[in-house]
Amino acid sequence: MLDVAVAYNRYKFLGHEFLTWLWFMMDTQPEVLGGLYKDEITPYMGNRIVLEAASGDIRETVTIKGDEADMQEGRVALKKGALVTELNVIIESGGQQWQFTIKGESLNISSLSTPEIGPTSSAEDREGAVLEKAYFYEKLSSYFDSLFQDFLNQRLAADWETQRVAAMQNWIRK
Amino acid sequence: MGLLSSSVSMTRYRVNGEIEGPLMETIHQGLVTNTVPEIDGEVTDKATGWTSWQTPYQPDFEGSSFAYGTYLVFSLRVDKKSIPAKAVQKLMAVEMARKLAEDQRPYLSKNEKKLIKEHVTDALCRQVPSVPHIYDLIWNYEERRICFFSSLKSANEELEELFVKSFGLNLIRLFPYTLTEIAMELTADQKDRLNHLKPTSF
Numbered sequence: 001m002l003d004v005a006v007a008y009n010r011y012k013f014l015g016h017e018f019l020t021w022l023w024f025m026m027d028t029q030p031e032v033l034g035g036l037y038k039d040e041i042t043p044y045m046g047n048r049i050v051l052e053a054a055s056g057d058i059r060e061t062v063t064i065k066g067d068e069a070d071m072q073e074g075r076v077a078l079k080k081g082a083l084v085t086e087l088n089v090i091i092e093s094g095g096q097q098w099q100f101t102i103k104g105e106s107l108n109i110s111s112l113s114t115p116e117i118g119p120t121s122s123a124e125d126r127e128g129a130v131l132e133k134a135y136f137y138e139k140l141s142s143y144f145d146s147l148f149q150d151f152l153n154q155r156l157a158a159d160w161e162t163q164r165v166a167a168m169q170n171w172i173r174k
Numbered sequence: 175m176g177l178l179s180s181s182v183s184m185t186r187y188r189v190n191g192e193i194e195g196p197l198m199e200t201i202h203q204g205l206v207t208n209t210v211p212e213i214d215g216e217v218t219d220k221a222t223g224w225t226s227w228q229t230p231y232q233p234d235f236e237g238s239s240f241a242y243g244t245y246l247v248f249s250l251r252v253d254k255k256s257i258p259a260k261a262v263q264k265l266m267a268v269e270m271a272r273k274l275a276e277d278q279r280p281y282l283s284k285n286e287k288k289l290i291k292e293h294v295t296d297a298l299c300r301q302v303p304s305v306p307h308i309y310d311l312i313w314n315y316e317e318r319r320i321c322f323f324s325s326l327k328s329a330n331e332e333l334e335e336l337f338v339k340s341f342g343l344n345l346i347r348l349f350p351y352t353l354t355e356i357a358m359e360l361t362a363d364q365k366d367r368l369n370h371l372k373p374t375s376f
Contacts, residue, residue: 002351011351013373018350020376078376106349108325110183120178126228130242133177134312137321141186149358156364156371165374172376 008105015104016052018151019084023049023074024168026089036146039093039139043147046088046099049074053082061085078172091143098140114140177227177247177310177323185330187320188356189313190344197315198238201246204340205235210251213304217296218255221304222332224340225251230308246313250322250333253304257295265294309333320345 002010025033026044033043048065051074062077064070074084088101088111096115103110114136120129154164176182193200210223210233225233226240227247240248269290270282282290309324311333322333334345346352354360354368 004347004352007351008349011349011354011371014350014354014371017374081375083376103325104350106185106325106347107353108183108185110325112182112184113180117178123228126178127242129178130227130245130247130312134242134245134247134314134321137177137184137312138314138319141319141321145353145357148353152354152358152360152364156360156367161374165376168376 012105013083014155015107016083016085017155018148019087019102019104020078021151021154021164021168022087022089022147023084024171028167028171033147033150036150037093037143041091041093041143043089043091045071046090046101048086048088048101049084050086051077051082052085053077053080055081075172075174091140093139093143096136098136100140102144109140112140176308177312177321179323182323183325185322185325186348187322187345188348188352189315189318189320190346191342193315193341193343198241201240201341202235202238205240205248208336208340209233209235210253213253213255215300217299219257219299219304220255221253222336223251224336225249225308227310231306244314244316246315248311250309250311250329250336252307252309252329252332254307255299255302255304257298257302261298262291262294265298266291269294 022033022043023045030042030044034041047067047069048063049069049071050064051062053060060080060082062073062082064074083104085104086101087104088099090097090099092098098112098114100109100112102108114133117129117132117136119125154160157164205224208223210225211221213219213221223233224235225231225248226235227249228239230249230251233251235248240246266287270287273282273286273290274280307329309322309326309329311320311322313320322330324330330347334347337343337345346356348357360368
């Protein structure tokens with residue numbers, strides 16, 4: 001395995017490509033993403049996306065936020081060579097909802113809200129609440145891993161450039 | 175940031191290795207040995223250690239209070255004191271004037287000034303209360319997974335260092351490369367492609 005600091009920087013782009021692919025998939029084939037996990041899950045775009053284009057030392061960042069935000073500007077940024085560096089995602093499963101922002105380079109999760117938990121006033125309640133929350137965090141983690149595994153299967157396939165990238169380019173230029 | 179909060183930040187880890195010996199006793203011992211020390215009234219300006227999730231200001235790991243079903247839940251606590259530079263400056267000026275008057279001398283040596291500064295800083299450090307920063311974690315021992323509820327670089331670094339010191343296990347932060355290498359199922363062909371991977375141009 002590579003040195004951790006070297007690997008972090010060397011493969012940052014993989015996280016950005018993953019988020020760009022995720023947006024593409026949520027927009028064009030959400031049913032495929034929904035079928036990757038043992039439970040039925042619907043993922044869709046949340047209320048924030050950050051894109052970044054880097055050319056040498058110059059970096060251009062586009063941030064789009066708001067519940068009704070028009071994503072057209074994001075597509076324009078993609079056309080100019082930008083990739084998604086942060087993405088807010090909502091997932092729904094069994095009438096429950098998770099919402100979070102994921103950062104491509106670190107895969108850190110922020111602003112994560114899970115489904116509501118029960119009361120936490122007594123010690124017994126708190127134990128139940130911890131187990132409930134732990135289940136919600138683990139379910140999100142497992143689903144996230146399924147998404148990343150599916151992305152990697154495509155990214156590391158021999159036809160990545162000819163099939164998947166071509167489809168994404170069509171979507172970007174649509 | 176508390177694990178029961180309505181909105182949290184989270185960093186995911188994979189635990190490398192297994193505890194040798196009795197699990198709960200070994201973890202209990204690691205937590206107790208590395209419990210955050212109290213530094214209020216002391217000269218120390220920073221302390222890092224474990225605390226209990228339920229009572230973070232009174233660490234207590236008695237029994238199996240950190241076990242919730244198959245999860246282990248406890249918190250990292252980092253206590254810090256911040257001494258205002260201007261307070262040090264003011265007390266130094268007062269102390270130097272007192273010393274000069276006492277010794278009836280026109281000036282103090284560099285070493286004397288240094289000693290006065292140390293004395294003043296230590297005195298202030300004893301008076302200033304520490305500010306606790308608490309970060310919860312959930313450890314799924316069987317699956318070797320940890321959810322740590324902070325994405326602050328400094329907190330993550332403190333966690334990684336304290337974890338290996340306490341339990342003899344390394345934590346691997348999951349970012350694109352480590353997640354791919356450790357947690358994903360890749361064929362030999364995919365691994366080879368990964369090693370030579372270049373960014374895609376869309």
